[in-house]
Amino acid sequence: MKKFTVLVVDDDKFSRTFCRQILEEEGNVVVEESAGVDEALGRVKDGGIDLVVSDMVMPDKSGLDLVQSLSVESPDLKVIVITGHASIENAVEAMKLGALDYIRKPLNPGEFKVVVQHALDRMTLTRENRELKSSLNLYNVSSRIMRTIEIEELYEVVFEKMLQEVGATSGFLYLIDQEQGESNIVISEGFDVDRNPDLDRKVFELYGVALSETTLPYCPEVVLPLKINYRSRSDSILSIIFIPLRSKSDLVGMVVFFDTEQESAFDDEDLKAAQFLCDHAGSAFENALLYSKAKILTITDDLTSVFNYRYLNNILDREMLRAERLESSMSVLFLDLDSFKKVNDRFGHLVGSKILVELAGLLKEAVRKVDAVARYGGDEYIIVLTDTFAEGAVIVAERIRQMIEEFVFLEEEGYSIRLTISIGVASYPEHAQSKAELLHLADEAMYRGKFGKKNVVYLAVPGQGSSGSSILSAP
Incomplete structure (x- = not known):
């Protein structure tokens, strides 16, 4: 049998003992005693009290003060007040403040037990309903987590x-x-x-x-x-x-x-x-x-761990839609290492692969987190620059060109390999109106540099083929 703890608050020792004897007869109640309001509040704060029974009239603070304090500090804890005929108005006031019930003096043992048991039964139902509601809520939350x-x-x-x-x-x-x-x-x-x-x-x-x-x-x-x-x-x-x-x-x-x-x-x-x-x-x-x-x-390149060509298409679709919605621009850099075949021929494909991995890391560090780096194939990479017009894209491309020109590849492994890169730049919607056209123009601009001066940045010019690419920078 579950036992409930009832705190009896009364400055009169005899009254507290009388309440204890009545309530503990049923066997399911344990009574604790407090001689005043402050002592009672301290005991409630320690926890473990199921119900408070308090006299209304006490020397320092009244039962009304106790009800008022508990309504703030322990709003779920119920209080029954004991009152004499002369203080019935205070008992009604206590109920307005949150007291559950009141009982008049002199105490009738049978009536007292019924009122207290009714309060405990009500408290039990409320607690069970709260626990059920909490369990259902936890179940719903856990289902959301698992999904x-x-x-x-x-x-x-x-x-x-x-x-x-x-x-x-x-x-x-x-x-x-x-x-x-x-x-x-x-x-x-x-x-x-x-x-x-x-x-x-x-x-x-x-x-x-x-x-x-x-x-x-x-x-x-x-x-x-x-x-x-x-x-x-x-x-x-x-x-x-x-x-x-x-x-x-x-x-x-x-x-x-x-x-x-x-x-x-x-x-x-x-x-x-x-x-x-x-x-x-x-x-x-x-x-x-x-x-x-x-x-x-599924979205990254096995060798370099940057995005792969398949996912590049998703990125381009997303960024072009975003640029259209915000009436902004986005740009594409098409990058290709100059004379990379000579590196593979001289040092072998394993060294070449390590260079491609190191290059991918450099490119990721050179752009913002919102931008995307993808391997297009072989030693070709594409960088998608979010919310970037052609002028800004050229600045980024030139910074990357200079960085690659000055970098020593695989230096920690004892090599001293220097490379250059050619970069084509195209922007949406300045140069192209579709994804295919955007990539084509950036690709043509890059190849114009790769098969010409090398180590350059070219900006695409729409509608004029490869001859329309304009050189922006070179050493």
Whole structure:
């Protein structure tokens, strides 16, 4: 049989004892006593109280003061007030403030037990309904998590839903790269991660300290969910909750939430709900990572790891639509190494392949994250410049041309190979109105340089064929 804890608040010792004797006769109630309002509020703050029974008239603070305080600090906790005939108006006022019921003095044992039992039954139904609603909500959230296969979207879904569920003010989610042996914060709230680069490591160390102060068994291979209070250097109390993120039996990360507004902000139900979501999230992350890796394989070049030709078409379609929608422009750079065949003939195709990989890395570093680098085939590359007019594209192309001219390839492997590159530039909608025409014009401009001066940047001129390309820069 479940036992309920009822707190009886009365300055009169005899009255408290009388209430205890009546309520504990049923066997399902444990009575605790408080002699005043402040003492009662302190006991409620410690937790574990199911119902409060309070006298209305006490020396320092009244039952009305208690009801008013609890309506703010513990709004879910119900109060029954005991009143004499002369203070019935105060009892009605107490009910307006949130008291569940009142009973008159002198207490009738039978009536008192019925009123208290009715309150406990009502509280039980409310709690069960709340738990059912919470369980349904958790089920819906976990279903959403399991359906999400895009890794970036999954970060947001898991973190935001858990943040809402536990009611934290801040926190972060970090994942562990098993291959690299490193952890990275992938999403956060209330933290400047750039200013706290070792935040995940520091918090994990705090977790170890906190675990050592509990009665939980310590095992380095097992990370347990845990909630603690932590006094920071500024003497503010932080409630912290740690929830391990596992895939099968492996630890793949951790979700850490903080509350800087109150001590003991998280309870066992918060911990249980967060762990439930994390259990589902671990499998979801594994599926999303597998999907992400498979997706990357289909859109990237096997050798250089930049985008492949197939995905280049998607990029061009997307950027041309974007430029049209924003009434802006986008540009294409068509790049080809000059005399690269001589490198393969002299050093072999293995060295040639290494140069292509190193070149791809240089090109990615030379442009913005919003731009795209793709391998067109052989030693030909295409760069798609978002929101860039022809004039800006030529500046980027010239910067790349100079960078390649000055770079020494495979220097760390003992080689000293220098190369140059020819680049053709075409822009939409200045030069072309279709994807095929845009690539064709950029290709023609590049070939005009490759089979002419070499080591140049040419800008396409529409409608005039290769003879219409104009040289923009050369050494």
